[in-house]
Amino acid sequence: MTVKESYHHGNLRQALIDAGVALARAGGPEAIGLREASRRAGVSHNAxxxxxxxRSSLVAAVADRCMQELGLLMRRRTQGIAESDPAAGAGARLNALGRAYVDFARDEPGWFRTAFGAPPAHTAHDRLEAAALPEGHPFRQLNDALDDLVTSGVLPSSRRPGAEYxxxxAVHGFAGLLLDGPLHDMxxxxxxxxxxxxxxxxxxxx
Amino acid sequence: MTVKESYHHGNLRQALIDAGVALARAGGPEAIGLREASRRAGVSHNAxxxxxxxRSSLVAAVADRCMQELGLLMRRRTQGIAESDPAAGAGARLNALGRAYVDFARDEPGWFRTAFGAPPAHTAHDRLEAAALPEGHPFRQLNDALDDLVTSGVLPSSRRPGAEYxxxxAVHGFAGLLLDGPLHDMxxxxxxxxxxxxxxxxxxxx
DNA sequence: GCGGACATGTTGACACTGGCTAGATTGCTT
DNA sequence: AAGCAATCTAGCCAGTGTCAACATGTCCGC
Known part of the structure; x- marks a missing residue:
């Protein structure tokens, strides 16, 4: 009963974001329009x-969801990995994260572009403290993987600072060159x- | 006399690109508009x-110019470098190229975004053969620098394939994260x- | 030198789309 | 019954892309 199809349909915000996500998937951030999203939500363009x-607020909200989607793929690709050797496991996990990142960009270019196309909404406005990021955020997963490399002795801790960047x-650049750049049709x-x-x-x- | 301010002003195409370059500088590729460019060229929007x-044709032409601009900065930053040790020189040159790349992105974000924002016009449609790129193209400069690393003995030739990517x-990704990504206000x-x-x-x- | 092609640019209008605003309207809540 | 929040209808403005009719300059053949 909470979610009615009545006049006040109760969660228009979510419906708009969902529509925006679909639009972004097909055409990237530029394809997200308030009018089109409203249309798909079955609502007047003004609601x-x-x-x-x-518009940019909607885009930002959609971008957040795209970033979550990336985080989910990265999680899925790494959670099965557990080698006998902890060092090898940590290395394999970092590798898998990188491949997941690029695969996401290739399989869902619209989402990828949206996730990174606009200054993010809630993340990273002061500094990008890894600990402050939401659970499962791509950057947080990367940091965790690097920390594992240190604890398992592969990466000397003197080399840890800045390694995340x-x-x-590397993977972000490769994805970008592949999607929008000169490697477009490799x-x-x-x-x-x-x-x-x-x-x-x-x-x-x- | 060749370029008159007359009725047919003779090089409208160039004038439009120039206007587009100025627009891109200030606001990135989305800021490039046919109407606004025409206005600045002192010409009816229909011409x-x-x-x-x-519109996208104009944007592509502007993007080419932005890419050239990047190439020019990279050239400027490397042409002074000539260490006594050829190996050190080659390394320093590669380093300077990387810094130039990121500096360009920071100093001219609009141009940088434009250069890489749309599938490029004339470059890289089949493969991105380094030799086929125009003189001074950023990617060609990178390839030359890597080749120098090989000839000066720093980089084993077995490691050369793919090194350009x-x-x-790395630098492209860093620039992207800095401009549009989560490192936005670092x-x-x-x-x-x-x-x-x-x-x-x-x-x-x- | 003259007269007509031809390219280039002009004026003005139109259909369509998208962002954004103002002022009414509906229906739930109290 | 009143208040309030969510939504609607209507409209403004700007940009793209298109069309048609017209003006102006250049160039080529006669």
Whole structure:
């Protein structure tokens, strides 16, 4: 009874975000429109303004959901990994995170672009403290993986500071070049090879 | 006399691109509009369609110029470097290229976003053959620097294949995270430190 | 030199879309 | 019955893309 299809339909905000997520999936952040989202929510184009100050607020909310989606994929790809050797496990997990990141960008380019297309809403306005990020946030998973590398003795702790930026930059950059950049139409098999090199360089360099 | 302020002003196409470049500088690719560019070129909004099929064609032309601009900065930053030791020189040059790349993104975010915001016009549609790129193209400069690393004996040639993707991804990703991503408001001094780590990881890992 | 192609740009209008605002209206709650 | 929040109807403004008719400059053949 809570969610009625009545005049006040009770959770328009969520419905708008859902519609926005679908739009973003198909066409990236530019495809998110208040009018179109309202249309899909079965509501007049103006009702949206009761829940979002303007278009960019909706986009920000959708971007958050896209970031969560990325975090979910990364979680799914790493939770099965548990080698006998803890060091090998930590390394494999970092690797899997990187591949998940790039796969997400390739499989859901619209979401990926949306997640990183606009200054994020609630994350990272002062500093990007890993501990302050919501559970499951991609950046937090990365930091955890790097910490595991340190505790398992693979990564000397003197090298730990800043390592998150190096690892993140590498996969983020590769994804970006693949999606919107000059690597746009690199065939998948070749892209896999190139990604392997990228990940190798990072693990060797950390 | 060639370029008159007359009725046919002779190089409207260039004028439109120039206006587009200015718009992109201030507001990124979304800020490039046919109407506004025409207005700035002192021309009716309809004349533009004689030179560009649609908005995205103009954006593509502007993006090319932005890419050239990046190439120019990279050139400027490396041409002074000539250490006594050729190996040290090659390393320093690669490093300078990376810093130039990120500095460009920070100093000219609109141009940077434009350069990489849309599938490029003339470059890289089949494969991105380094040799086929125009003189001074950023990717070509990167490849040359890596080749120098090989000839000067720093980089074993077995590691050369794919190295360009690793190096490019790292700086491109860092720039992206800094501009549009979660590192959006990292203070410059901290960003410099982080970039140093990124570049170190790459040189060590190559 | 003259006269007509032809390219280039102009004026003005139109359909469509999207963002945003104002003022009424509906229906739940108290 | 009153108040309030959510939604609606209507409208303004700006941008893209398109069309048609017209003006102006250049160039080529005669």
């Amino acid at each position: 949206a303004y009761g829940h979002f100050a303007d 190096a690892a993140w930059s 065939p998948p098999s070749q892209a896999d090879q190139a990604l392997t090199v990228v990940l190798d360089v990072v693990s060797r360099g950390l | 533009a369609y004689g030179h560009f099929a649609d 690793a190096a490019w991804s 203070p410059p001094s901290q960003a410099d430190q982080a970039l140093t780590v990124v570049l170190d990881v790459v040189s060590r890992g190559l």
